[in-house]
Amino acid sequence: MDRRHFLTALSAPAFAACDFRNGAPEFKGEVLGPSMALGHRLRTNDFPAPSETRNLDIAIIGGGVAGLSAAWHLAKRGVKEFKLFELEDALGGNSRAGQSTVTPYPWGAHYLPLPTKESVHVRQLLADLGVLKSGIDSDTPLYDERAIVHGPQDRLFRNGLWQEGLLPRMVAPKEVEQIKRFEDTIERFKQTRDLFGKKAFAIPSLLASRDLRTASLDATDMRRWLVANGFDSPALHWYVDYGCRDDYGSLSRDTSAWAGLHYFASREGRAQNADPHAVLTWPEGNGFLTRSTGEWLQERVPAAITRNAMCTKLVTGKGFAEIDIYFAKENRSVRYKAKRVLWAAPSFVLAHVWENAPALFRASVESIEMVPWLVANLHLRAPPADSGPAPLAWDNVLYNSNALGYIVATHQTIRTRPGPTVLTYYWPHSGEPPAVARKRLMDTPWSEWIKAILLDLQRPHPNITKSLERIELWRWGHAMPQPSPGFLAAPARAALAALDGSLVFAHSDLSGMSLFEEANYAGVRAATLAARG
């Protein structure tokens, strides 16, 4: 027998499934994304001139976690004279969510670690939304059980099998020893306090110690830090890399060691009714929190929120700031003269619209690199079948994949029988200059991305296309800032923090880490400044 022919014959069925040449795939799909056309119009700035000028106490630009947190905090303080403008047709920002007939599902951020005691405002917000039930000041508050991630929490596909947990098992004894030592090191970092009792790795990070010893970790990258500390285990390197990509969308070699360690050492929140590593999550991810905050606000400050409203121009003056808001639906602009503008949108947009921005400010902010992400939602008729031993979990990670794996949207529902579901697949485009990755993300046709995604998912699930009904892509061109080495001391952050006049910066770019707790803190901080008058 001709052996080559024989082997080709054998391998054919395995690849046939992802072969699109013989016609269109059987499932449907589309590409979604933030309103890029609208956003990119800022470059040409062809918006109608304002038809009127109105006065306003406080304007909040951006309806993501930061803007909503600012509005929530203002309302809590009894301040009701504010308006929030959101560019998109839905609130949420990076926590946006979608909805099918089966389940809501996330388009971005999908979980919140159990908040630490420092995350006072996050805990307060969760209490207001009914997620935190009691013990708001205790080490172990009681949370709504439905919102705590249901077991099994996570699993890893490695060497052709699913294992429980994300730390690779079945590794060499030397690696086991290193993983143990790494965990011990992280445990020590969790306990580290400076002279004033501040944590080395607090979350929100602006409350962390600026002690030289910990701040010096910012001078190196996470990969080098590992090597310098005698960690060379490939399994551990993969795990740390995964952590950096999960939180920041960047590889460990492109991530400040301070940020890399922050991922592991800052998460020490506990709950009375959950395991220590549990997280809070909902079918639609953090979209639940932004939607609920929006509803909470709607009840207390009706008509404060306007969607499809984009800030196209900002001019700061003494004691006031003028903003031009373009209402996309009505195709007209209104100029607001506000006592305070709380900027809760990404800093690179601010650099675009702030007409009289100091040159130094613009230069420093434009140097922040924004990592692009690709998120796919796969609508399946049935949950994916797979090879054991670990059964389908909430978070399903693939070892040695460029992407992060997928989340199961129906994991948090209770049903007597498993039915149709939605898998959310996350793919940060790390490992190359963000501008290059962004261009490729925008230029490559959707069919190519889908092919690549399915090829990755067919490793654990060879038959996934059989139950695939629909696949949607969301291209986040500027998903989050990359916390590269030196980001802590970067001039941009100082410039953003220094804004405390008529323009206050209220976005998570303030800390350089795109996390719920950071956004919430930045929003609350700005609201506090604004409420003081």
Next chain:
Amino acid sequence: MPPPAPRRLPAQPAQRLRAGCRTEPRLRHALLFSVFVVASCGLAYELIAAALSSYVLGDSVTQFSTVIGTYLFAMGVGSWLSRYIERGLAIRFIQIEILVGVIGGFSALILFLVFAHLAGPFRFVLYSLVFITGMLVGLEIPLIMRILRRELAFKEVVSQVLTFDYLGALAVSVAFPLLLAPHLGLMRTAMMFGVFNVLVAFWAIKLFGAHQDAPGIAGGPQEQRVSATLPPRAASFLRWQGGIALVLLFGGFVFADKLTALAEESIYADQIIYAESTPYQRIVVTRWRDDLRLHLNGNLQFSSRDEYRYHDALVHPALATLPGAKRVLILGGGDGLAAREVLRYPQIESITLVDLDRNMTNLFAKAPMLTALNQNALSSAKVKVINQDALVWLEQNPDMFDLILIDFPDPSNFSLGKLYSSAFYRLLEKHLSATGLAVIQATSPYYARKSFWCIVATLEDAGLRTAPYHAYVPSFGEWGYIIAGRGEFAPPVTFPVAPRSFDGASLKTMFAFPPDMSRVPVEVNRLNNQILVRYFEEEWRRVMR
């Protein structure tokens, strides 16, 4: 074209053949190809046996390692035994080939039937089959080597035979997981390789038959000169044997589905009177004399002989203490048997039965044999059947009930485990009227002791008072239930409707737990830890063979 007749070979034929073997390339190639087939078939049977035993017994590492070990050992035994075959090498080779084809070809079916029919000897049959096939395959290779030795130098024989042997193994080890097992299934794969074996036998009959006049070919001095040839009578006898084997195997291959059904029927032991695959489960109803049995996904749900014991215990202890009960909710229980018991209480005004599977409730509302069993409960004007996921319904519906009966499947996976979680019981509590009670079927306190007490602890964590008890149901063994409510529960002493399986005095003993079923310390089953599924798996794994 047949090669020149060996009779006309010059003197010292052996030497010439060893040097180049130009005269018999066809026979040699055929034999080497048959080595390839024999090796692939052998490995296929081995993989099928290992896969099937891991499928039915679990623990694939043990199954694969013991099956492969037994097989290799048996091959060694076969090789050793080959020394006792001194004459008629070709005949023996062909017969062994046919035998391997039949035994190996039917091995999957035999194993499946044995597993379905008989509890004990599965392992014995498994290892016997593996041993016999291994031994026969072990016999074949030395025989082929000896036949070839008359034509090739020893180093050539060893190198070529072993090369094809291992190539055959490679081909199957790649094809089995990728192509054969997923596309043909274990039973058809085995039959197919059986057919291959027999086809090789036929080919060999043809080849050796053509060379029957070749006594001149002789290998070693000990070999009988005629051993590699076939007398015409032997050839036709072998053709008959091969023909019968081929018909059997072809039949097996074609009717594999029917045979699977037969095997399924054997799993259920009794006559299947109804079988249907709904979007949610496979429903099978069997009957043996007057015993009707319902199986969902292969798990026995009830036997009509003793289901009254199960449903007596589920319904009467709680309902007998609720003279004012008017509204009853049943979650699961699409067979209508719990509803039948509830309907015996005249004060009940309405029963809401939520069962996801419409086919199931339709079946038990319409099929005469089944409606006779549930006394047409599902057609009663008091009963409202809702085909929706019980959870979705509970979340969307604000109604309160005086009695809630929960008859969910056992917590054997993580989706089902959530139906026994503290979060679920908190939701349940919202649907209980002020003095309302819930009764939960809670697996066996004897076989799954931790699981049972874990459900008790979880109900208590959700703020409910519990009264655990147990009943003996012959089909299931000792079975557990929990009554949960807001107040203390005292078992009834008298019954407005008499249960068949207990009275006041015997009910008292059902609420007492002997030392081997008494309470053990366990964790609460939360959505986050899903500890119940882990307890359940660990405990039932010990019980199931």
